[in-house]
Amino acid sequence: MQFIAISAKKFKMKTRMKTRIKELRARYDLTQEALAKKVNVRRETISFVEKGTYNPSLLLAHRIAVALNTTIEELFIFED
Amino acid sequence: MTEKKQFIVATLMLSLFTLVLLVLSIVFILKGITFRAITAILATVILAMISIFILKKRYEDIKTGAPFEDERSKKVRMYSAGYTFFMSNFIWLGMMLIKDYLSSEQVIGIGVLINLALFGAIYCYLCKKI
Secondary structure: OOOHHHHHHHHOOOOOEEOOHHHHHOOOOOOOOHOOOOHOOOOOHHHHHOOOOOOOHHHHHHHHHOOOOOOOOEEEEEEE | OOHHHHHHHHHHHHHHHHHHHHHHHHHHHHHOOOOHHHHHHHHHHHHHHHHHHHHHHHHHHHHHOOOOOOOOHHHHHHHHEEEEEEHHHHHHHHHHHHOOOOOOOHHHHHHHHHHOOOHHHHHHHHHHHH
């Protein structure tokens, strides 16, 4: 029974993603549009990634991290 | 091909398609207000609206230097196509049930228009959701 309870708890567990894009953008005085241009995506994509609604591909995450002079680990925060 | 050339070619092609549909609609209307004429008018209006929306968006993108499509918009398009395909199966099944009350032309026309509208609705929904 305990095993089922633990499995159910794990199943319910949702990983939430937060980003530090907004903070780093402000540090480098970059607008969403300027960052989007740097990483060659549309502005809406940056907006959705920033809000944590859209999970970017590893490649896009890397490009954003490079554009903001940071690493993927520092840019994205995962909360279980 | 540069983005500007692609935009001009797309504008010309969409204008041509819309014009052909408009001429067809006028020909059908002159013969009488039938189901075929109404479908042609609806198709012309839908195509014109979609064309204007896409071309306006693309023009603004060219002006700002933004790419027309990125990984998110591709994902939205693919998801919309997938959901529409899945739902269209049920729509065609539904159309089979009412096929006795309509002509084959009406069944195909209604089915295609419903699928188009469905794709548009799902696309708009996913644009905000994903």
